[in-house]
Amino acid sequence: GAGVSQSPSNKVTEKGKDVELRCDPISGHTALYWYRQSLGQGLEFLIYFQGNSAPDKSGLPSDRFSAERTGGSVSTLTIQRTQQEDSAVYLCASSLMRLLLHGIQGSQETQYFGPGTRLLVL
């Protein structure tokens, strides 16, 4: 398909176990984002990748969370020693960064979201 895909769609794990979540962005998209959505809440930014630049990890809630993006395409979000409060939907988005030549507004982009991974930590 042409959209962002994520796997697994659902994951149930026991407290203390590690989990890996995968995101396949849209081909050609240079920017990739991870968000967390808790029940009944909006999305919380976690981490951002742009090309070969160092990722923006400012949204990661603790050092148990980490993410990689290999070859500028697929990304994995790893949560170590999961806790019950990690239960949420983890959403990935990708975008094609476009820079306005005159720089008045900097960059504009549209983020395309995947369907998410529903994580339940028991």
Add this chain to the structure above:
Amino acid sequence: GQQLNQSPQSMFIQEGEDVSMNCTSSSIFNTWLWYKQDPGEGPVLLIALYKAGELTSNGRLTAQFGITRKDSFLNISASIPSDVGIYFCAGRHQTGANNLFFGTGTRLTVIP
């Protein structure tokens, strides 16, 4: 992280009615976005606003970027059953900034 104040939290309306929802922030945003999320899916962008005062339409949807740059509203005219879902506003502080701040969502139910 920061979340925007979005209201109302939920709405129950009759098919054909118009809908209005809004978002406010204590800080200035350079970009306002409105998304819709269906159950089991990721959010889908509806409208993007990049200038204060900008009024943009997308079919039956109209959104405005507030003059103060601290608020935005979304209107849906002549609602239909497929408008059901959760609507989120999102804002970006700086042009080119990496992260979006999201509202808590407005859950819309349309009664046929």
